[in-house]
Amino acid sequence: MLARFGWRGIPLAVQVCEKTSPLSYASKQRLFPGVSSGLNIKRCIFTPHEAALRLTFPNLIHKVEIHTSNSHLKKRKVQEEPEPRELDLLRYDMRSLKDAPKPALYLGLGGLIPFVAAPLVMNATACYYPEVAFAQVAYGASILSFLGGVRWGFAIPEGSPAKPDWKNLANSTVPALLAWLALLFREDLSESxxxxxxxxxxALHYDLSLLPTYPPWFKALRAILTLVAILSLVGTLAFSSVYPHKSLNMKTT
Structure with a gap:
């Protein structure tokens, strides 16, 4: 509640409330005659006649909080903090998949063919072919190196949200190193x-949560492609223990 007092032609606005103020009844009556005894003074806000008010109310400056600006008359805008983005693709990024450029979408989906073809061939022939499995692993290793290069290409251009620092560039070499290890263990395709x-x-963890993120449509596409590729590799790995092993030259191993 605001109570207005006129004193020697100088407007004065006094804000009163019921809970806050250590001022006693005698002090309130001395500083603000006419204020009800049941109300406590919280803040004194007045117009720019500060010099005159200091002469009129010398004790007011020391005992009551004073605010001389007109910001209390302005409507303050409350800035809403953006909702924190979590690893929730179905809620956020999957909606942006429709915004993906057609070449990126078609080339990305076409890149799944070498992954998916291996378990499909094995399931259709009811045989596990080590050459086909190694071809799938070699293709996966090349994709890992490609993903590391994509991160470098995203971080190096000036103005990119990802800076060419140790965090981005060093982490992007990890998939390539794992690809190298996969090719080293070619004698044991399970380890590869x-x-x-x-x-x-x-690589998917880096791109979705750890490092500065890609556009939403690219993250959605990355998630789908990675999921299908992993499932294809797991399927090939499972067929190695289910179907008999045969090489492409028809020699039983």
Missing amino acids: TFFVIMGLGI
Whole structure:
């Protein structure tokens, strides 16, 4: 509640409330005659006649909080903090998949063919082909190196949200190193497949949450492509223990 007092032609606005103020009844009557005894003074706000008010009310400056600006008359805008983005693709980024450029969408989906073809061939023939499995692993290793290069290309241009610092550039080399390990263990395709799967998962984690993020449509596309690739690798790995092993030259191993 605001009570207005006129004193020697100088307007004065006194804000009163019921809970806050250490001023006693005698002090309130001395500083503000006419204020009800049941009300406590909280703040004194007056117009720019500060010099005259200091002469009229010398004790007011020391005992009551004074505010001389007119900001209390302005409507303050409350800035709403953006909702924190969590790893919730179905809620956020999947909606932006329709905004993906057609070349990126078609080339990305076409890039799944070498991943998906291996388990489909094995399931259709009821045989596990080590050459096909290695071709799938080698393709996955090349994709890991490609993903690391994409991060470098995203961070290096001037004005990019991702800076060319140690965090971006060093982390983007991890998938390529895992791809190298996958090719080193070619004699054991189970271990090679594991390295590729781990590299794909780490690269997706970097791009979605750890490092400065890509556009929403690219994150959605990355999530779909990575999920399908991992499932294809897991399917090939499972067929190795289910179907008999045969090489492409029809020699049983």
